[in-house]
Each structure stands twice: as C-alpha cells, then as structure tokens.
Amino acid sequence: MQQHTISVLVNDQPGVLTRVATLFGQRGFNIDSITVGGTEEQGLSRMIITTGGDDRQINQLMKQLHKLIDVISVTNLSENPFVSRELALIKVTASPSQLAELNGIVEPFRAAIVDVGPSSLIVQVTGDTEKIDALLVLLQSYGVIELTRTGSVAMARSIVPATAAATV
Amino acid sequence: MSVEMAELQKKNGIPPIQFGEEVTGAETLLRCLILEEVEYIFGYPGGAVLPIYDSLYGSYFKHILTRHEQGAIHAADGYARATGKPGVCIATSGPGATNLVTGIATAQMDSVPLVCITGNVAQSLIGTDAFQEANITGITIPITKHSYFVRDIRDLPRIVKEAFHIATTGRPGPVLIDIPKDVANAKAPFTYPDKVEIRGYRASLVPSDEEVQEFVKAVGEAKRPVILAGGGIIAAQAEKELRDFAEKTRIPVINTFMGLGGFPGTHELSLAMPGMHGNYTANQALLNADCVIGLGARFDDRITMGRTKEFAPKARIVHVDIDPAELGKNVDTAVTVAGDVKSTLAKAIPLAKACDSEAWISQLKEWKEQYPYKYKKDGDVLKPQAVIELLYNSTDGEAIVTTDVGQHQMWTAQYYKFKHPRSFISSGGLGTMGFGFPAAIGAQIAHPDRTVISVVGDGGFQMTNQELAIVSQYNIPVKVAIVNNQCLGMVRQWQELFYDNRYSQIDLTCSPDFVKLAEAYGVKGLRASTPEEAEAVWAEALAHDGPVVVDFRVAQEENVYPMVASGNTLDQMELGDD
Ligand SMILES: Cc1ncc(C[n+]2csc(CCOP(=O)(O)OP(=O)(O)O)c2C)c(N)n1
Numbered sequence: 235m236q237q238h239t240i241s242v243l244v245n246d247q248p249g250v251l252t253r254v255a256t257l258f259g260q261r262g263f264n265i266d267s268i269t270v271g272g273t274e275e276q277g278l279s280r281m282i283i284t285t286g287g288d289d290r291q292i293n294q295l296m297k298q299l300h301k302l303i304d305v306i307s308v309t310n311l312s313e314n315p316f317v318s319r320e321l322a323l324i325k326v327t328a329s330p331s332q333l334a335e336l337n338g339i340v341e342p343f344r345a346a347i348v349d350v351g352p353s354s355l356i357v358q359v360t361g362d363t364e365k366i367d368a369l370l371v372l373l374q375s376y377g378v379i380e381l382t383r384t385g386s387v388a389m390a391r392s393i394v395p396a397t398a399a400a401t402v
Numbered sequence: 403m404s405v406e407m408a409e410l411q412k413k414n415g416i417p418p419i420q421f422g423e424e425v426t427g428a429e430t431l432l433r434c435l436i437l438e439e440v441e442y443i444f445g446y447p448g449g450a451v452l453p454i455y456d457s458l459y460g461s462y463f464k465h466i467l468t469r470h471e472q473g474a475i476h477a478a479d480g481y482a483r484a485t486g487k488p489g490v491c492i493a494t495s496g497p498g499a500t501n502l503v504t505g506i507a508t509a510q511m512d513s514v515p516l517v518c519i520t521g522n523v524a525q526s527l528i529g530t531d532a533f534q535e536a537n538i539t540g541i542t543i544p545i546t547k548h549s550y551f552v553r554d555i556r557d558l559p560r561i562v563k564e565a566f567h568i569a570t571t572g573r574p575g576p577v578l579i580d581i582p583k584d585v586a587n588a589k590a591p592f593t594y595p596d597k598v599e600i601r602g603y604r605a606s607l608v609p610s611d612e613e614v615q616e617f618v619k620a621v622g623e624a625k626r627p628v629i630l631a632g633g634g635i636i637a638a639q640a641e642k643e644l645r646d647f648a649e650k651t652r653i654p655v656i657n658t659f660m661g662l663g664g665f666p667g668t669h670e671l672s673l674a675m676p677g678m679h680g681n682y683t684a685n686q687a688l689l690n691a692d693c694v695i696g697l698g699a700r701f702d703d704r705i706t707m708g709r710t711k712e713f714a715p716k717a718r719i720v721h722v723d724i725d726p727a728e729l730g731k732n733v734d735t736a737v738t739v740a741g742d743v744k745s746t747l748a749k750a751i752p753l754a755k756a757c758d759s760e761a762w763i764s765q766l767k768e769w770k771e772q773y774p775y776k777y778k779k780d781g782d783v784l785k786p787q788a789v790i791e792l793l794y795n796s797t798d799g800e801a802i803v804t805t806d807v808g809q810h811q812m813w814t815a816q817y818y819k820f821k822h823p824r825s826f827i828s829s830g831g832l833g834t835m836g837f838g839f840p841a842a843i844g845a846q847i848a849h850p851d852r853t854v855i856s857v858v859g860d861g862g863f864q865m866t867n868q869e870l871a872i873v874s875q876y877n878i879p880v881k882v883a884i885v886n887n888q889c890l891g892m893v894r895q896w897q898e899l900f901y902d903n904r905y906s907q908i909d910l911t912c913s914p915d916f917v918k919l920a921e922a923y924g925v926k927g928l929r930a931s932t933p934e935e936a937e938a939v940w941a942e943a944l945a946h947d948g949p950v951v952v953d954f955r956v957a958q959e960e961n962v963y964p965m966v967a968s969g970n971t972l973d974q975m976e977l978g979d980d
Contacts, residue, residue, distance in 0.1 A: 245601075249551070253543055260544045290730065297727035303548040303568060306602035 235286040237266070239311045239318060239388050240296065242281040243273065245304040253302050254281060263287065263295055267320075267385025278306065282318075282388045311388050318388035322366045323348075324357045327377035336376070343369045354379055362386075421593060427555045427586040428453035431519065432461060434562035437594050440490050442466060442481060442847055444474035446501075448494025449534060450521030453586035466847065466876065469868040471498050473840040475505025476866065479514050480844030483827045484802060486639065488515040488569045489844065495522045496534030499580070500541065504834055506576045507545040511831025512660060513637055515574035517565050524584040525553065539580050547575030555588040560595055567598040571605035573725040574637055607724055609741030614749040620720050620737045622755055624693035626762040627653045628673070630705075633660030633830070634698015634723060634743050636823045641665065643747035644697065652756045654766055656684045658699050659815055662826040667819035668799070673766060674819075677705040678966050679812040682773035683766055685964075685972040688714045696721040698743045701732040702831070710734070712971040722746050773977065775816045777960070782932045786810060786885045786956040790817035792940055793855055793883060801853040802845050804828060806838030806862030808892040810885035812962045814857045836865030842880045843869060853881065853944065860886040860910050870923035873949040881943050882951040884916055887958045895961045920951035931955040 244250045251270060258265050266284040273280045287295065296308045311318075328336055330350060336357075340347060345359035359369050366383060419433050431454060435443070443465045447455040458465055468474040471493045478489030489509075493499050499520040509516045523532045539551045548568050550561045558581070565577040609617075621627060635644050641664050648655050648671050655665040656673045667674055676684035688694060688705075694717040699705075701721075706713040710733045718736035721729050722743050729738040739746050777787040790813045793803070799819050804827040805811040811828055820826045827845055829837040842856030863884055873880050887894075890908040897905050917927030926946055930936040936954060943950040963978030 243602075249539065249543075252540065256543045294727065294731055297729075297731075300602075301725070301727055303600060303603055 235288065237284060237286055237312070238292050239316065239386060240283045240285065240292075240299075241309045241311050241388060241390075242283060242299055243306045243308075244279050244281060244302075245306065246272075246277050246279045247304055250279070250304045251281075253304060254283075254299065257298055257302065258285070258295075261295065261298055263291070269385045269387050271387070282386050284386055309390070311390055315391040316388050317391055318362050318386045319360055320363055320366055320384055320386050321358070321360045322370075322381065322383035324359070324370065324373055324378055325354050325380040326357060326373050327353060327379055328355050329353060332376075339372050340369070345369060419592065422591045424589050425592050426453060426457070427552075427558055427581065427588050427590075428457040430555060430558050430590065430592055431562065431581065431586070432457050432463070433592060434559055434594060435490065436462065438488075438562070438566045440488075443490050443492055444468055444478045444481070444844065445492030446471050446474055446494065446498060448498045448521065450495035450523060450583050451492060451498075451586070453583065454492060454519070454521065454581075466843075466872060468840065469871050470866065471501035472505055472836060473843075473866050473869040473872075475502045475516070475518065476508070476834075476837050476840035477844035477847070477869070478516055478518075479505060479509050479837075480804060480827055480841030481848045482509075482514050482516060482844070483512075483841070484824050484845035484848040486515075486637075486824065488517050488566060490517050490519070492519045493521075494534070495520060495538070496536045499538035500536055502538075503541065503545070504832075504836075506542055506578065508829050508832045508834045508837060509576040510545045510547065512829065513574050513633060514576065515569040516576035517569050518576060518578045520578065520580045521586065522551075522580050522582040525582045526584065528582065539578065542578050545576075546578050547573075549578040549580070551580045552582065552585050555585050555590045558585065559593050563595050563598055564600060567605070568600070568603070572603075572607070607726075607741045608745045609722075609739045609749065611749070613739045613741065614746060615753065616737055617720060617722065617739050617746065618750050618753045620718065621651060621653070621693060621695055622757060624653075624691075624718075625758050626691050627651075627693040627695060627757055627759060628687045628691045629653050629655045629695045629697055630658060630676070630688075630699045630701075631655050631661045631664050631697050632658045632699025633664070635661055635664035638698060638724070638742050638744040639823070640698070640744035640747055641823045643744055643751065645669075646751050647747045647754065650751060650756065651754050652759045652763065653695065654687065654759075654763060656687060658702070658705060659828070660830045661699060662815060663820035663823045666821045668821055671763070673770070675815055676972075677702075678707065678968070679816065679962050679964065680705075681775055681816070682964060682975065682977065683769040685966070685975060686769055687766055688717075689972055691717040693717055694719050696723070697747070698723060700728050703732075706732060707966055707968065707971055709971045776978070777963075780957070784930065784932055784936055784954060784956045786887065786954075786960050787813050787817055788933055789883065789885055789936060789954045789956060790814050790857070792936055793857070794818045796940060796944060797853055797855070801825070801855050802827065802842075802849060803855045803857060804838045804842040804845060805856075806858040807833045807835045808859040808862060808890070809887070809895065809960070809962050810857050810859050810891070811838075812892075813885070835859075835862035837862075839863060839866050839880075839882060840869050842882070843873060843878055846878050846880045854879070856880050856882045858882060858884055859891060860884055860888060860913055860916075861890045863916075864913065867919065870920060870925055870949075870951070874924040877948055879946075879948050882949070883940075884951065884953050885956055886913075886916070886953050887956050887960070888913070889958060891958075891960075892962070894958075898961070899965075899967065916951055916953040926950045927953070929953040929955065
C-alpha cells in the first residue's frame with residue numbers, strides 16, 4: 235500500500251468536511267491526515283489529505299471525491315514532485331540546564347525551542363513527515379510529554395527543467 | 403420574468419408569479435416548484451412544515467397525503483421512475499424527515515431523481531435537541547446526491563433551482579432541501595435564477611470522437627460480443643439508440659434487472675436477465691463472450707457474484723457510463739467511455755459495422771430454447787410463476803409493473819417480458835421491502851390511463867399497506883397482486899438451501915385477511931387459490947374501474963430458479979428441480 239497526498243479544492247461551506255470525511259468512511263478508506271484551510275480565492279478551501287491505497291483504489295477515491303457537488307477539483311500530488319510540510323509542537327521533559335544540549339539537537343533540524351518551563355520545554359518544528367519523525371526519535375530519550383502535529387499541507391512544485399529545480 | 407416562464411404559467415393556468423413581490427419562504431418554495439413544472443407533491447405535514455402547508459392550502463398543486471412518509475417518498479420515486487421527471491416529497495422535521503431515510507437510500511441506489519423537502523426547527527433552536535429536531539442533512543449525507551440546509555431565505559430560489567438541476571442531470575439521484583421554520587416564515591422579494599452555475603459539477607458528458615472510435619473498434623473486433631444494458635439506458639432515454647446499435651452490429655443484449663424494458667424482452671437479440679436469478683443463456687453468454695459491453699450498467703455483485711476475476715473470464719470489458727466513478731470500480735476494463743450512453747451510441751451507430759457474430763447468435767438461440775425459465779405445473783395448486791404469466795398474458799406486456807422485494811420480484815423479472823422502458827419499477831440496489839405498493843401509486847398518478855400492477859409479497863405489502871387509504875381516497879386504480887405464500891418467501895428459500903431447513907421467523911400465516919383489509923379501506927378485494935380462480939378473478943380485477951387487491955394464494959414451497967448461490971460463480975448455476 236502506497237501513501238498518497240491528495241489535494242481537494244472545495245466550496246467553503248458548512249458541512250463540507252463532514253461530506254468528505256463521510257465519503258472516506260463509506261468507501262472504506264482511511265484518512266491518515268487531513269488539513270483544511272483558506273486558499274488564494276475567497277469562498278474556497280483546500281484540503282490536503284494523506285491516505286494509503288494502490289493505484290486502483292486511489293483512482294476510485296479521487297473519482298468518488300469528484301462526485302461531491304462541493305468538490306471543485308481533486309489532484310493527486312503524489313503523481314508529480316510536490317512540496318509537503320507539517321508543523322509539530324513537542325513538549326519534552328527537560329530542565330533549563332539542559333537547554334543548550336537540546337538546542338544542539340534541535341538546531342540541525344531548523345527547529346526552535348519556543349517555550350521553556352521549570353521541568354519541560356516546547357519544540358516547534360516544520361518539515362516533511364520524515365524529518366519530524368526523525369527529530370521525535372531523538373527527543374524521545376528525554377521523554378515526550380505531549381505531541382501535536384498538523385498533518386501535511388502540500389503543493390505541487392512549479393514545473394522547471396529537472397536540473398534547475400530548486401530543492402528547498 | 404423570462405419569456406419561457408410567462409409561457410409556462412399561461413400553459414398551466416397558474417396565476418402569474420410576480421417577481422420582486424415580498425413573499426414568505428414557504429411561498430417562495432412553492433413558486434419555485436411551479437417554475438420547475440412540478441405538478442404532484444407527496445407528503446405529510448407537521449409543525450415544522452406548517453408554513454409550507456399553509457401556502458399549499460388552495461394552491462395549484464395536487465398534494466397526495468400518504469399515510470406514512472415512507473409511502474410519500476416511495477410514491478414520489480415511482481412517479482419519477484415512471485416518467486423520468488423528478489419526484490417531489492415533503493416531510494416535517496425530526497420523525498417526518500427520518501421516515502424518508504429508507505426512501506432516499508432506495509432512490510440513491512437506483513439513481514432516481516427526487517427532490518425531498520424537509521422542515522426543520524427554527525435556526526435559533528438548531529443544535530439544542532429541540533422538540534422534533536433531527537440533523538437530517540447530516541443523517542442523509544451518505545445517501546443523497548447532494549443536500550442543502552437553507553440558512554437564509556435569499557438563498558432559497560438558487561438552492562431549489564440547483565436541487566432540481568442536480569437531481570435530474572448527470573447520474574440522477576435524490577437531493578434534500580432542509581428548510582428551518584424561521585426561513586419558511588421569513589420574507590423576501592421573490593426572484594428565480596434563469597441558469598444554474600455549479601462550479602465543478604459536470605452535468606452532461608458527451609464523449610469525444612476518439613473515445614467513440616476506440617469503443618467502436620473494440621466492439622467491431624468481437625466475435626462473441628454481448629451488451630450488458632443497465633438502468634442507465636432508461637435514465638438516458640437511450641432505448642432507441644440501443645436497439646439501433648444492437649441491430650446494426652448484431653450484438654445480443656442482456657438486460658440487467660434495472661435495465662429491464664430498456665431493450666424489448668421479446669426481441670430476437672434479447673437474452674433477458676443475468677446474475678443470481680438470471681437465466682442460463684444470459685449467464686453463459688457472459689461466461690463465453692469475448693467482449694462484454696456494459697452500457698449504463700454498474701457490474702453489481704448480483705451479476706458478477708462479487709467474483710470479478712471469474713466474471714466474463716474470456717472477455718474484454720468495454721464500459722460506457724455517465725458516472726466516471728463506475729468505470730473500473732467493480733471490474734477491470736479494456737476500454738472505457740465516460741459519457742452519456744445516448745450520445746455515445748448516437749455517435750457510434752454511424753461508425754459501427756455488423757460483427758461476425760452469427761455463429762454466436764445461433765449458439766445463444768439454441769441455449770435459449772433448451773433452457774428457458776421453467777417451473778413445474780401441479781394440477782390445482784396455484785404456482786407463483788403462473789400468476790406472473792397470467793399478469794403478462796392478460797396485459798400483453800403493456801402494463802406498468804412495480805414489485806416489492808422477494809421471490810415475487812424475481813419471478814416478475816423472469817416471467818413478465820418487459821417491452822418498454824419505465825414499465826418495470828422495482829427497488830434493485832437497496833432491495834427495499836415496502837417499496838412496491840406506494841411506487842405503484844406514484845406510477846399510476848403519472849399515467850392515469852395505463853394499467854398499473856403492483857406485484858407484492860404478503861410480507862412486504864404489510865410494510866406499507868396503509869397506503870390503501872390513498873388509492874381509495876383518490877380512486878387510484880392500481881391493481882395489487884399479492885403473491886401470497888404465507889411466509890417471507892425469499893428468506894424461506896435461503897433457509898431451506900443454506901440453513902438446513904431451519905425456518906427461523908418467516909411465518910406469516912397470521913396475516914390479515916387481505917380481502918377484508920382492502921374492503922376496510924373501501925377497496926375491492928378478491929381471492930384466488932387455483933389456476934382457474936386466478937384467471938377469473940384477475941379478469942374481474944382488470945375490468946374493475948378502480949383499485950383492486952387480489953390475494954393470490956400460491957404454493958408455499960416454491961423456490962426461485964435458476965439460482966447462483968452467493969459465493970459461487972456464474973458457471974455454478976442451479977437450474978431447479980425439474
Ligand atoms: C425493509 C426490508 N427488510 C428486510 C428485507 C429482507 N428480505 C428480503 S426478501 C424478504 C422476504 C420477503 O417476503 P415477502 O414480502 O412475503 O415476499 P416473497 O419473498 O414471499 O415473495 C426479506 C425479509 C428487505 N429486503 N427489506
């Protein structure tokens with residue numbers, strides 16, 4: 235089973251999220267993550283959904299999504315190069331004396347410590363899912379008290395000749 | 403107001419609708435329905451729809467007060483299936499709305515255009531578990547094509563316009579409009595949009611020339627081709643195109659259950675119904691075909707038996723459907739056309755040539771003669787199949803027949819040879835008991851001059867037989883043929899075959915006397931227990947100018963054959979006891 239990132243442009247209406255989520259349940263798909271937010275155009279929202287399935291299943295899912303009246307377009311971002319980012323906040327057991335040590339771990343990930351308390355601190359990290367997973371593994375040895383992550387937001391890369399493509 | 407609207411009002415003798423006039427939400431709704439050319443409304447009032455019922459008072463509409471909301475929606479569904487026009491029903495909030503649920507799901511599964519209007523509590527009470535509040539838009543999300551909760555009276559005209567458009571275009575389906583009471587009571591200047599614009603909604607799909615060429619090429623190469631014609635033929639009104647195409651290409655046609663009547667069952671190229679209770683020839687055709695052409699058929703598991711790899715194992719599958727999500731959903735396809743069957747066939751006919759299929763056709767003909775639907779006659783015992791044959795012969799296949807769900811439904815599909823589209827009305831996808839009788843009422847209202855027969859089981863009839871009140875009240879001349887085996891026959895059959903004769907909870911011997919029940923409603927009731935009685939009584943029923951209930955007492959142990967047991971493949975077919 236492959237992981238797919240699907241971008242769904244929808245009318246910004248009450249109930250649209252329910253319709254999309256219901257469709258997944260009804261058709262036997264699992265939603266691994268879902269993010270919803272505004273778009274460049276007023277009145278429209280974009281949902282980024284990650285889910286698993288083989289090509290046939292994903293194809294069917296996309297067609298079913300497209301049948302929803304409030305769905306304007308459906309794109310499988312995984313078919314082409316795309317950028318995907320997640321945000322996570324990780325609360326770690328640590329005393330202020332460990333701050334420097336933790337900074338050393340966090341920095342290579344371009345993550346930041348955004349809150350420091352007497353016995354815990356919060357790390358904020360953005361990046362693709364693997365990067366966040368990797369940081370989590372490192373922080374686990376300190377003791378992760380709480381974790382919250384957004385799920386992916388994603389966008390297709392601009393089409394430029396392969397050699398010139400920036401890898402940000 | 404547009405010219406067409408003015409014309410329409412003149413034609414229908416409706417008082418002119420003033421645009422810009424301040425009217426209530428309820429009045430707005432009814433004006434919109436007039437402009438959508440709605441004539442009949444099936445419904446049931448209640449607190450949340452009182453403003454709408456008040457506006458209905460003395461209005462142009464013919465409102466049918468059923469005795470249960472389920473009756474209203476199945477009647478609206480029967481009306482829609484018999485005409486192709488959208489059926490309209492109204493129910494109040496909470497229990498009224500939830501009583502529509504089965505009917506909505508029934509229409510969704512069979513792609514029937516319905517507009518269901520429900521009232522809801524005022525918006526100030528929404529979400530408070532107010533008296534008779536139910537989140538009906540939420541409840542029906544998975545079983546509607548689309549649904550609306552109206553928040554503002556100014557949105558209502560657009561929503562009604564969109565609802566009718568969505569219900570009737572593309573793959574048709576039910577649309578729900580939930581109107582809270584404060585919106586029904588609010589006032590606004592009346593408007594009605596001329597056009598519908600729904601971004602992202604593709605209503606009609608005309609295939610490209612390339613797609614059609616590829617379709618024609620794939621079909622033309624076949625030596626043992628067969629068309630699997632589904633309900634999409636009827637929905638798209640493509641019966642003429644199908645006939646022309648089949649005759650020109652010399653391709654035999656299997657009608658799916660939903661497609662019965664889409665191609666005449668009496669035609670030389672007709673192979674009738676396939677699948678679980680389909681006939682030998684249709685199933686052999688699928689097993690041996692080198693090309694199966696699905697036209698508006700969705701390869702349901704009652705045909706593929708869910709064993710899609712063993713289904714049509716020698717065939718390339720070519721599939722045309724207006725709903726792109728159906729293409730490749732259930733079976734692997736070689737060629738697909740996402741398009742309306744009517745325009746696809748219309749484009750294909752001039753390009754198509756006759757296939758090299760005469761050897762195949764004569765093989766099929768041999769099978770047809772060798773393995774017809776058959777049952778054992780048994781002296782004075784009235785066999786259910788004989789009842790259906792009687793209905794067919796007495797009406798020359800010209801009646802509109804609705805069925806309920808069970809054995810009688812399958813026998814009707816087998817023994818009544820439907821010649822015309824929209825003459826067979828039955829709950830295929832959901833298999834809804836209680837559907838048949840109210841659906842017949844809707845069909846008869848749509849076609850007051852045609853013979854409408856409602857074939858029902860003694861079980862299913864008891865789910866909605868309270869609607870006898872309305873056939874009596876409005877003198878709707880439906881002929882109800884109860885195939886009375888005094889049990890839940892189809893369940894009995896499965897218990898006999900798969901549960902070792904352990905007959906659990908199927909006994910209906912304590913049913914009412916159906917003749918007296920009919921009479922209690924002021925409807926003529928008749929009974930027959932032998933083949934001779936059946937003929938006499940049925941002739942009397944047909945001759946009677948009004949509704950009739952005929953209680954046909956049939957043999958209890960009769961099973962529906964042929965049968966492919968679930969889990970088996972089409973080649974493992976039980977032909978029956980003789
Ligand atoms: C609402 C509903 N409940 C249960 C069923 C399951 N079911 C399918 S056929 C059948 C028996 C129908 O018996 P009857 O109406 O007497 O018709 P027969 O099979 O005897 O012709 C039942 C219970 C159903 N299809 N619909």
